[in-house]
Amino acid sequence: xxNNIYLKKGLDLPINGSAAQNxxxxxxxxxVAVKPTDFRGLVPKLLVREGDKVLAGTPxxxxxxxxxxxxxxxxxxxxxxxxxxxxxxxxxxRIKADAVQEYVDFGKKKVAELSAQQIxxxxxxxxxxxxxxxxxxxxxxxxETKPKAIFVSTFSTAPLAANLDYAxxxxxxxxQTAIDALAKLTDxxxxxxxxxxxxxxxxxxxxxxxxxxxxxxxxxxGNVGVQIHHISPVQKGEIxxxxxxxxxxxxxxxxxxxKYDVRRKIAVTGPKAISPxxxxxxPGISMKDVKEFYNASENLRYVSGDVLTGTNVGAEGFIGxxxxxxxxxxxxxxxxxxxxxxxxxTSLFSASRTYFSWLxxxxxxxxxxxxxxxxxxxVVNDVYGKVLPMDLYPVYLLKACLANDIDKMEKFGIYEVxxxxxxxxxxxCPSKIYIQQIITDGIALMLKEMC
Amino acid sequence: MNGxxxxxxKIKPTFEKGGKLGFLHSTFDAFETFLFxxxxxxxxxxxxxDCVDLKRVMxxxxxxxxxxMLFGIWNTGYQHSLAFGLDWGFWNIVLYGLVKVLPLYIVSxxxxxxxxxxxxxxxxxxxxxxxxVSGMLIPLIVPVDVPLWMLAIAxxxxxxxxxxxxxxxxxxxxxxxxxxxxFLFFSYPSKMSGDTVWTGGVERFVNxxxxxxxxxxLVDGFSGATPLANASMQGLQNSGYSLWDMxxxxxxxxxxxxxxxxxxxxAVILLWTGxxxxxxxxxSVLGGLAIGYLGYAVGATDLPGYYQLVMGGxxxxxxxxxxxxxxxxxxxxxKWIYGFLVGALAVTVRLWNPGxxxxxMLAILLMNTFAPLIDHYVIEGSIxxxxxxxxxx
Numbered sequence: 001x002x003n004n005i006y007l008k009k010g011l012d013l014p015i016n017g018s019a020a021q022n023x024x025x026x027x028x029x030x031x032v033a034v035k036p037t038d039f040r041g042l043v044p045k046l047l048v049r050e051g052d053k054v055l056a057g058t059p060x061x062x063x064x065x066x067x068x069x070x071x072x073x074x075x076x077x078x079x080x081x082x083x084x085x086x087x088x089x090x091x092x093x094r095i096k097a098d099a100v101q102e103y104v105d106f107g108k109k110k111v112a113e114l115s116a117q118q119i120x121x122x123x124x125x126x127x128x129x130x131x132x133x134x135x136x137x138x139x140x141x142x143x144e145t146k147p148k149a150i151f152v153s154t155f156s157t158a159p160l161a162a163n164l165d166y167a168x169x170x171x172x173x174x175x176q177t178a179i180d181a182l183a184k185l186t187d188x189x190x191x192x193x194x195x196x197x198x199x200x201x202x203x204x205x206x207x208x209x210x211x212x213x214x215x216x217x218x219x220x221x222g223n224v225g226v227q228i229h230h231i232s233p234v235q236k237g238e239i240x241x242x243x244x245x246x247x248x249x250x251x252x253x254x255x256x257x258x259k260y261d262v263r264r265k266i267a268v269t270g271p272k273a274i275s276p277x278x279x280x281x282x283p284g285i286s287m288k289d290v291k292e293f294y295n296a297s298e299n300l301r302y303v304s305g306d307v308l309t310g311t312n313v314g315a316e317g318f319i320g321x322x323x324x325x326x327x328x329x330x331x332x333x334x335x336x337x338x339x340x341x342x343x344x345x346t347s348l349f350s351a352s353r354t355y356f357s358w359l360x361x362x363x364x365x366x367x368x369x370x371x372x373x374x375x376x377x378x379v380v381n382d383v384y385g386k387v388l389p390m391d392l393y394p395v396y397l398l399k400a401c402l403a404n405d406i407d408k409m410e411k412f413g414i415y416e417v418x419x420x421x422x423x424x425x426x427x428x429c430p431s432k433i434y435i436q437q438i439i440t441d442g443i444a445l446m447l448k449e450m451c
Numbered sequence: 452m453n454g455x456x457x458x459x460x461k462i463k464p465t466f467e468k469g470g471k472l473g474f475l476h477s478t479f480d481a482f483e484t485f486l487f488x489x490x491x492x493x494x495x496x497x498x499x500x501d502c503v504d505l506k507r508v509m510x511x512x513x514x515x516x517x518x519x520m521l522f523g524i525w526n527t528g529y530q531h532s533l534a535f536g537l538d539w540g541f542w543n544i545v546l547y548g549l550v551k552v553l554p555l556y557i558v559s560x561x562x563x564x565x566x567x568x569x570x571x572x573x574x575x576x577x578x579x580x581x582x583x584v585s586g587m588l589i590p591l592i593v594p595v596d597v598p599l600w601m602l603a604i605a606x607x608x609x610x611x612x613x614x615x616x617x618x619x620x621x622x623x624x625x626x627x628x629x630x631x632x633x634f635l636f637f638s639y640p641s642k643m644s645g646d647t648v649w650t651g652g653v654e655r656f657v658n659x660x661x662x663x664x665x666x667x668x669l670v671d672g673f674s675g676a677t678p679l680a681n682a683s684m685q686g687l688q689n690s691g692y693s694l695w696d697m698x699x700x701x702x703x704x705x706x707x708x709x710x711x712x713x714x715x716x717x718a719v720i721l722l723w724t725g726x727x728x729x730x731x732x733x734x735s736v737l738g739g740l741a742i743g744y745l746g747y748a749v750g751a752t753d754l755p756g757y758y759q760l761v762m763g764g765x766x767x768x769x770x771x772x773x774x775x776x777x778x779x780x781x782x783x784x785x786k787w788i789y790g791f792l793v794g795a796l797a798v799t800v801r802l803w804n805p806g807x808x809x810x811x812m813l814a815i816l817l818m819n820t821f822a823p824l825i826d827h828y829v830i831e832g833s834i835x836x837x838x839x840x841x842x843x844x
Contacts, residue, residue: 337455341506377621
């Protein structure tokens with residue numbers, strides 16, 4: 001069974017610095033970090049102390065609310081430092097890696113012979129459960145629940161995103177194992193979104209035991225939330241799970257090799273990346289591990305993830321659990337004389353026709369982090385819908401979030417979106433509103449009131 | 452550029468909190484951001500942003516209004532020259548137009564922006580660009596001879612009661628420029644309607660016997676009436692207005708509303724840049740035509756429907772006022788309904804209400820009021836449809 005979804009709305013950001021399809025180096029990890037901040041609403045419980053020895057797969061943190069959800073170390077080494085922020089909030093557990101990696105042996109398992117309960121336990125034990133994200137809200141899936149279905153998007157349309165066909169080319173068998181395993185956790189099946197642009201060549205078209213959906217369109221067509229919206233929208237009271245193909249590979253490896261092996265190809269991208277390409281590394285590696293890709297004397301922003309949804313981690317920061325992309329940008333903290341009044345601003349891109357960048361559709365831009373204006377109230381109302389291929393009213397949803405009106409948030413679709421789905425709305429917003437933050441706050445309110 | 456930047460950086464501390472002129476912070480900020488796109492960087496969420504901002508959007512509308520404004524200035528002089536039989540050349544005409552229209556602009560911007568600056572300062576906001584457009588619109592939709600003090604009061608009313616009490620640009624229910632006009636219309640009807648107010652200098656000449664340049668007094672047969680006042684084939688013929696005059700705009704009327712061509716140039720700019728909604732413009736024209744032809748069919752008027760588009764403020768309202776993104780309908784489907792009703796109501800008032808020869812202002816203000824209701828039902832409908840779709844799936 002296969003289904004086709006065509007999305008007309010959206011926007012592919014023309015930004016410079018996409019990664020060439022070669023793997024420049026294999027990173028030997030020095031210090032890696034496990035970051036509880038990668039997970040929404042997580043209250044972490046620390047399971048290790050500074051100086052403790054850990055293997056790849058040793059639990060480092062647990063979820064205080066359901067303590068069988070574990071977060072394990074991606075490398076073997078010694079716990080070097082526990083970093084806390086304001087009010088002693090746990091930010092990072094830094095682990096100094098050993099020269100030779102050793103893994104906890106969870107034992108090879110044949111997925112076909114396992115029950116749903118055994119699969120759940122295997123994922124929980126190895127620290128791969130947090131790879132499963134629940135919609136609504138984008139939180140860690142609850143092991144006690146059974147989702148309506150599980151969704152995977154095998155392509156990313158985000159700016160400069162890693163090409164998963166390339167990055168996961170060798171992992172297909174593991175991904176298949178993971179799909180077989182996850183299919184046992186739901187009655188609705190595993191739904192896999194495949195990019196229409198390379199439908200005929202993508203290795204993911206060979207996946208079995210899953211419902212394939214071909215999705216055509218600009219960003220955010222590759223967002224799993226958008227795909228869910230068009231395949232089977234999340235209604236009140238329903239739960240679906242999502243998981244990224246990168247995490248599927250790790251899940252598959254757990255069953256096939258018995259190891260917690262989250263190594264992955266990471267795309268180092270961005271206008272300020274020097275000859276952008278892929279590296280092989282771990283989640284939690286430091287920006288310093290890719291220092292040949294940038295000039296540290298420049299005023300840069302180091303983003304774990306893509307430019308729309310990634311996290312600003314700083315020059316000393318660490319890449320996130322889910323991320324397989326680093327974006328390097330220039331900080332745009334410069335003034336521009338009469339910028340808004342210039343007839344042409346050829347070095348800048350605008351999705352609107354008030355500038356002339358639409359005349360050069362193939363041009364790519366060295367974007368920086370300047371806000372290009374000051375914050376205002378919502379004024380222009382039809383720009384958001386043009387980049388949101390969902391049957392939603394984004395401005396109404398955002399206003400409901402701002403008003404803390406739970407009934408209206410429900411009505412306008414808070415169950416169907418997380419920040420990444422509205423990231424383009426934020427990009428195009430002429431009022432410079434922090435739209436993703438509004439959604440974050442809205443979801444936080446829902447979690448507080450409804451759960 | 453660096454010199455200017457250094458100067459701004461040097462005086463900046465004076466205007467910051469605790470500085471000597473800290474109470475002018477918003478004002479300083481407005482001028483600074485006018486000169487320089489600020490160096491603010493994104494803090495959360497998307498790390499890069501589109502280079503369009505509200506200033507750019509608003510300046511597009513202002514540019515779109517320039518043809519109507521220029522024509523309005525010329526036409527003001529031209530109508531005066533015509534009324535008094537002066538046979539002025541181009542520069543005289545323009546000079547007279549400038550003398551009459553510039554003060555309207557000065558008052559509009561001084562009063563409106565003044566209030567915006569003060570209220571931004573009180574609320575600690577940045578000054579919003581919204582009034583750049585309102586201030587540009589207001590002089591174009593009033594009779595050229597409206598006394599400046601009246602204009603000042605009306606602008607103050609519209610900005611304070613119509614906008615700031617709701618929270619400023621983006622929060623207002625009614626279009627501030629139209630509110631200004633409505634205030635004038637209902638408070639000082641003698642200055643806003645009749646046959647003598649539309650041509651510069653005529654009112655004063657009639658009352659006081661003097662004018663800027665009166666020549667030999669008003670020419671024989673001068674009526675000063677707008678086409679709307681005599682909206683019938685016979686009436687138009689008597690006043691000597693051909694369809695072409697109305698398209699060109701060489702007729703009496705509010706300053707900027709007369710020329711179809713100038714307004715259409717603006718419409719092209721707005722649609723091209725995507726700043727205004729083509730749906731609202733198209734549906735408003737459709738609505739106007741529909742009722743125009745209905746009236747023609749049932750004998751309420753002997754003018755074919757398309758005449759309604761070129762007379763009075765219909766087109767100006769359709770292009771520049773009904774499309775205000777804040778006060779119009781927000782949903783795409785709602786825009787069709789809203790626009791259609793604006794056009795339909797405007798012509799309905801014209802044809803069936805003898806008290807009001809022009810209905811555009813009231814139609815838009817009324818539909819501004821009902822736009823949220825239209826949106827409400829459009830959204831309810833969409834949510835119900837979606838719920839049904841899910842159930843059957």
